[in-house]
């Protein structure tokens with residue numbers, strides 16, 4: 001089937017008009033992959049599905065929001081988009097700005113630049129500006145730019161991003177033929193859990209579903225402000241995409257949790273890495289560590305018997321594993337060379 005721009009697929013449910021220029025890289029329409037599931041799921045007849053968002057154009061779900069944010073920015077006459085982000089937001093903003101023929105500006109604290117994560121951003125031609133100040137200062141400057149110049153802010157506080165991201169719920173319900181019982185995802189700034197829940201709420205209001213899933217959000221233990229009930233000064237986790245100490249959409253994440261009868265919990269880096277390995281080595285899905293927090297959390301729920309028998313559970317796998325080759329390098333050791341002989345290779349391959 002021919003892929004269509006996300007804005008065209010859901011035009012009637014998004015804040016666009018005929019005048020909105022559609023800036024698209026044919027995002028969305030990602031596969032909902034049925035998983036074999038770990039034994040704890042199979043034994044209870046629990047079916048897990050992975051919404052594999054790493055297959056978006058820049059390899060994360062951020063593209064769903066960015067198509068809308070950049071289209072609206074161009075409609076409103078912006079000549080540039082700006083973000084204060086080291087991660088997938090910058091990569092996505094840079095790609096969509098390139099597509100639209102406008103500038104992308106990324107403002108960051110000096111020394112914060114990890115080239116691996118920013119490679120995409122750079123190659124797409126974004127202007128990366130390092131400032132002598134912290135992250136809050138960077139965000140403050142980006143905000144000020146948008147007030148003085150024809151520049152649109154595309155950080156997660158941009159409301160169009162959540163509008164685009166809510167379409168994950170639409171696609172899941174279309175593919176399953178109804179709502180799942182649980183929908184699990186990682187929580188960083190909490191925009192995505194807010195957007196997922198907005199999508200399900202709209203489906204309910206329009207009578208397209210009669211029931212919504214319980215939302216399960218998972219933070220990393222070292223970066224779990226929502227679970228702890230207070231901001232975390234120095235968030236730390238291997239899951240860099242959710243290394244957030246003071247989420248922008250905190251209150252709305254609590255609403256998603258409470259209205260859906262769900263939960264927001266913390267998982268350890270060890271649990272995240274175990275789920276990350278399992279997804280790659282048993283299911284064939286390579287994701288970045290943050291994405292694996294969704295399975296890490298659901299695994300806990302399965303082990304403690306909190307997922308009823310026969311449930312359908314969707315995991316949003318937010319970004320592709322190639323985004324973070326550094327973790328793979330650290331976690332998976334390359335073995336020593338062996339002699340160039342068939343027997344030696346067969347022995348090393350475990351064929352003997």
Ligand SMILES: *Cc1c(COP(=O)(O)O)cnc(C)c1O
Pocket residue numbers: 060061062087088089156186187188189190191192193241242288290291318319320
């Ligand atoms: C942005 C991002 C998250 C966190 O999403 P929030 O909306 O900030 O909660 C999780 N995983 C990946 C791969 C991301 O890029």
